[in-house]
Amino acid sequence: MMLTLSSGAYSDAQQGIDCLLKAYPGFLSGKDGNTLFLADGHRLPYGSGSQGNFEERLDHADLHDQMSQCYSPGFPVDPPGFNEDPGRMRDERFFKRLYGEDKLAVQRNILQVTWAPTGKSLPFSRVASADQALMRVGKAIAARPELRHLVSSPVGTLKWRTIHGTQRTSSHSFGIAIDFKLPHGLGQYWRWAGCLPGKACAYPERVLEDRGLQDVVKIFEANGFIWGGKWFHFDTIHFEYRPELLVAECTCTSRGQ
Known part of the structure; x- marks a missing residue:
């Protein structure tokens, strides 16, 4: 079961703030209560949680x-x-301040990263060492020939756009996500399955059992990426650079879940 921080739990808020500070040391310089200090002098409130149903909170x-x-x-x-x-x-606010407020600002932070499993270049953000993390992932997977076929068809990294069906900015807009055309029916997305927001949806459990995909996911996670296959609104082709969620103190394991 997922642990949700209580909006009134100051100590839990401080834990989240501390994990952000550890994940983005060059971007965040400190804190004062529930306010984060950015290295450029700006302040960003941590907040106490948005209101409404799940979609409204998103x-x-x-x-x-x-x-x-x-x-x-x-x-x-x-x-x-x-x-x-x-x-x-x-x-x-956080992602635009970190990676770029608009398409042009993001583009100034984009580098071409050699994706070792294919030898081709992929555009990815250099901010917060995201490009270096992706490069490490590629090299680790390339060293495992039995895994290369799973990630030999990248189908998207950088693209400034909103998430389908919403006005929210996609993480691909910031150059911090990568999708793959997964073989063997492993590529599953909740909208492709006909699921609706806020409704029960059958999760494709077999994707959790594929040993090769497990190893790929572990390599990504070891380098600061989360996998969309661990979402109720599953997106198994999607990997996203989110080091704040993989700081040891903020994982479910550390919270006793």
Whole structure:
């Protein structure tokens, strides 16, 4: 079961703030209570959680929401419960300040990263060492020939756009996510399955059992990426650079989940 931080729990808020500070040391310089100091002198409130149903919270997430669901690295892992989507809530103020306010600003931070399993270049953000993390992932997978076929068809990294069916900015807009055309029916997305927001949806449990995909996911996670296959609104082709959710103190394991 996913642990959700209580909006009134000051100590839990401080834990989330501390994990953000550890994940983005060059961007965040300190804190004062529930306010984060940015290295450029700006301040960003952590907040106390947005109001409304799950979809409304997704639309108006603050940093408290962003850190409110813990991520479970590794395997075995149970299928996620209803609306357990660690990482889908994103405070857009935070991401735009970090990676770029608009398409042109983001583009100035994009480098071409050699994806070792194919030898081809992929555009990815250099901010917060995201490009170096992706490069490490590629090299680790390339060293495992039996895994290369799983990630030999990247189908998207950088693209400034909104998430389908919403006005929310996609993480691909910031150059911090990568999708793959997965073989063997492993590529599953909740909208492709005909699922509706806020409704029960059959999770494709077999994707959690594929040993090769497990190893790929573990390599990504070891380098600061979360996997959309661990979301109730599953997106098994999607990997996203979110080191704040993989700081040891903020994972489900550390919270006793």
